[in-house]
Amino acid sequence: MGAVESKLSSGLPVRLDGVSKTYETSNGPMRALEDVSLQVREGEFLSIVGPSGCGKSTLVMMVSGLLPATSGQIFVGDEKVQKPYTKLGFVFQQDVLLDWRTVLQNVLLPVEIKHLAPVELYRQKALDLLKMSGLSGFEQRYPYELSGGMRQRVSICRALVTSPPLLLMDEPFGALDALTREQMNSDLVQIWQQTRNTVLFITHNIDEAVFLADRVLVMSKRPGRILSLLDLKDIPRPRSLKVKDTPEFQKFVANVRDTFVNQGILS
Amino acid sequence: MSQRQENGAGRLWKWLKSNYITVLLPVIGILLWEILVRVFRTPTYLLPAPSVIIGTTLEKIHLLLFQSWVTLYEVLIGFLLGVVVAVPLAVVVVYIPPLEKAFYAFLVSAQAVPKVALAPILVAWFGYGLLPKLVVAFLVCFFPIVINTVIGLQAVSVEMLYLARSLGATGSQQFWRFRLPKALPAIFGGFKVGITLAVVGAVVGEYVAAGQGLGYWQVVAASNLDTPMVFSILVLLSVMGIILFYLIDGLEGLVIKGDPNRAQRRQAAAR
Numbered sequence A: 001m002g003a004v005e006s007k008l009s010s011g012l013p014v015r016l017d018g019v020s021k022t023y024e025t026s027n028g029p030m031r032a033l034e035d036v037s038l039q040v041r042e043g044e045f046l047s048i049v050g051p052s053g054c055g056k057s058t059l060v061m062m063v064s065g066l067l068p069a070t071s072g073q074i075f076v077g078d079e080k081v082q083k084p085y086t087k088l089g090f091v092f093q094q095d096v097l098l099d100w101r102t103v104l105q106n107v108l109l110p111v112e113i114k115h116l117a118p119v120e121l122y123r124q125k126a127l128d129l130l131k132m133s134g135l136s137g138f139e140q141r142y143p144y145e146l147s148g149g150m151r152q153r154v155s156i157c158r159a160l161v162t163s164p165p166l167l168l169m170d171e172p173f174g175a176l177d178a179l180t181r182e183q184m185n186s187d188l189v190q191i192w193q194q195t196r197n198t199v200l201f202i203t204h205n206i207d208e209a210v211f212l213a214d215r216v217l218v219m220s221k222r223p224g225r226i227l228s229l230l231d232l233k234d235i236p237r238p239r240s241l242k243v244k245d246t247p248e249f250q251k252f253v254a255n256v257r258d259t260f261v262n263q264g265i266l267s
Numbered sequence B: 001m002s003q004r005q006e007n008g009a010g011r012l013w014k015w016l017k018s019n020y021i022t023v024l025l026p027v028i029g030i031l032l033w034e035i036l037v038r039v040f041r042t043p044t045y046l047l048p049a050p051s052v053i054i055g056t057t058l059e060k061i062h063l064l065l066f067q068s069w070v071t072l073y074e075v076l077i078g079f080l081l082g083v084v085v086a087v088p089l090a091v092v093v094v095y096i097p098p099l100e101k102a103f104y105a106f107l108v109s110a111q112a113v114p115k116v117a118l119a120p121i122l123v124a125w126f127g128y129g130l131l132p133k134l135v136v137a138f139l140v141c142f143f144p145i146v147i148n149t150v151i152g153l154q155a156v157s158v159e160m161l162y163l164a165r166s167l168g169a170t171g172s173q174q175f176w177r178f179r180l181p182k183a184l185p186a187i188f189g190g191f192k193v194g195i196t197l198a199v200v201g202a203v204v205g206e207y208v209a210a211g212q213g214l215g216y217w218q219v220v221a222a223s224n225l226d227t228p229m230v231f232s233i234l235v236l237l238s239v240m241g242i243i244l245f246y247l248i249d250g251l252e253g254l255v256i257k258g259d260p261n262r263a264q265r266r267q268a269a270a271r
């Protein structure tokens, strides 16, 4: 089983060793993240939930190398992260699309910046991704002609087009309505089941976290610590939205919620 | 071919239908002007009737066109100089933060100086040739371009820079593919203000020191109490400003794609 899994996966493992972050602010130092140690397996989908301001964004920013850790070490694969790590796809909370590029040009931006070849192959891949995301016919449109949900889907396609071994998603669906969000969840699971890269997925939505992930990381209030790490292997894959009605699914959702209630984060 | 012309006429008709007030108001204004001047027999040296102004313009069209060309030449060179100096300077200011503070301090004081009042000094320095006019045109259009370019280049969001860096974009890629395209709408805004000001600058330069150009001829006409000629030149200068403005606007449309603000304006205009 393990062997088959690692064969399927094109992801890289991520390791955090005692990672902490202190921001220097005008009011003095501010502890955002406290001693987080964690191993994410290659090809694993890890959801991260926690109250607002607990350091989730800080955590993935440090994994991406865009933000230095105050102490501790981060490894992606065998490589220690010390500068922006470029073999990853990053979906930000706000879709950062470039206004002056068409949808297709936006998706192909990483290919262009990294001078990847053959371009034709990536172009085809981009078109496939757009089609899979229900954006056929919009390839030549500009971002201002799209809805919020469509824009976010474009930025997900952009993050996926180079087949990065690691995908970081910081509340990618936060700005979407409930219906679009469910659809996007379902689409994301479909895509990931084919690509099997390692994913760190931040969300406020417990349902979403459980539905998508292999494991859910539950974080405390600031400074963020790991409260629990739930293994969801009892919820079988491949998953469809129907899985949300099963008792296993409900059990895990309740489990996460209880963790928050016990911590006084929820009441 | 005729199909195409019909289309053109159809489009014009449609445009007129939705913009009739824009067209009608000036027409009414001019008619009223004509009537009032005739009814009250206003002396021509005070306020010539529009028909007189048009007559004078047609009569002296050769002289006026040639003088327009002289002024236009000064405007364009002054403006291009402004662009060539202002845009790179803005880039330097944005990329070297210590310069930014010094730059703003300089800018505030420079803004307070009425640039056109420098014209007499420039004449003392550069004589009566082309140069003082270019310099005034350059000076007045330089500041809006520099300010807008700096603001535009700083408009790129933190997230966008994060994106650039996590894609491994080099410094020059970050500039050419992120910062500059993001700044273009603001830069073109600066160009539009700048080109209209450059016309003002060139004309003021001609007022002070020139043997030709529309500004010079306006001074000559005024001293001869040739008021229709003064008005005729005023109209030509306005037309020049408007044409230059829309040329830059058109260029902006060609260069900038997908600008949400521009699209919004276009949709509003079509309504």
Ligand SMILES: Nc1ncnc2c1ncn2[C@@H]1O[C@H](COP(=O)(O)OP(=O)(O)OP(=O)(O)O)[C@@H](O)[C@H]1O
Pocket: A023, A024, A025, A030, A032, A050, A051, A052, A053, A054, A055, A056, A057, A058, A059, A222
């Ligand atoms: N650049 C910064 N400088 C100072 N403090 C910061 C900075 N960025 C974040 N913080 C602080 O660090 C804490 C964690 O921020 P972070 O953005 O990681 O939270 P988060 O868990 O992503 O919250 P949310 O769910 O609301 O996005 C917050 O209290 C925030 O105020």
Ligand SMILES: [Mg+2]
Pocket: A056, A057, A058, A170
């Ligand atoms: Mg966040």
